[in-house]
Amino acid sequence: MNGEDQAAVISAVLAGSRLLVAIAARSLGAVADRVTVPQFRMLVVLSGHGETKLVTMAELLDVNSSTAMRMADRLAAAGLVVREVNPLNRRESLMRLTDEGRRIVDQVTARRRDEIAAIVSRMSPAERQALVSAMTAFNEAGGEPAAPTLRAGSHPLGWPEA
Amino acid sequence: MNGEDQAAVISAVLAGSRLLVAIAARSLGAVADRVTVPQFRMLVVLSGHGETKLVTMAELLDVNSSTAMRMADRLAAAGLVVREVNPLNRRESLMRLTDEGRRIVDQVTARRRDEIAAIVSRMSPAERQALVSAMTAFNEAGGEPAAPTLRAGSHPLGWPEA
DNA sequence: CCACATTCTTGCAGTATGCAACATTAGTGA
């Protein structure tokens, strides 16, 4: 691959990255008055992971357990999660989504999908097909690359951005 | 477009989104001990915008001016930016990158481009060409869509993710 | 000169974050 090709593909990918981040930011905006971004991340993990103990949650979010602790406290106070001691191991306390918490996750997820759907609907069928193929190839090529220890990106989330 | 096609393209795009966010997170990791993510965003804005007054910076980052104020204070204390009163308008104080600040931005940018380059290098030339076309079409289709007031995504950044 | 707008700054409150220390509970080996 020559330099021009490389620059073109990197530019295109970076531009796509900015667009996707903007979509994620907008999808969060609707619930910004109810949960913060870190709190939403915790809700998403619970949505895909079911009952989760504190240490596991901290690992999944890649934060200190004390951080996860206080976030869980606030989400519990807001009625979006519940925490109860695991009867099988009284050291652990398991946390899970309330209906209200799940509603928030679903709302944001739906909005994000809608936005992507709206964009791809503006593309021709051929372009759509090409997009699926190209993104699939890109995702496979980037599967678990240089830094296998960093498990960042394992979870379906979104972050606000400027 | 039928439902299956739609689901396939959305899944592919969302997976790509996760991968790109993971790349952004790793690219930030190298400087995580020197600047926080919001601080890095400010450096990126300065990198592309030159001398900037506080209010403008706050708008570009979409934060309150008091937030931008204190971030600027910390970056100045760290020697990554300098602030000086605008002689043409003594209300304003303009801020700009130091060499050290620019070095950090360049380092992260280079790392991100390297990671993307490494991924596309694992794709076949045909796949690469298809990726450029597909991403270009996607970016154009998503140019300035439903929410024109939200200018999120205008800046080339990255956010850590779980 | 006066009224108003712009800009920066600071006080206050709440959230996020990591480190370190601690108590409780579980497991393990003598």
Add this chain to the structure above:
DNA sequence: TCACTAATGTTGCATACTGCAAGAATGTGG
């Protein structure tokens, strides 16, 4: 059974990010 160790949650402390509100300094238009 008892002591040692590990796992887990919790809290104290310090720093950073965030917005709102109030105030000071400066500029602008009359």
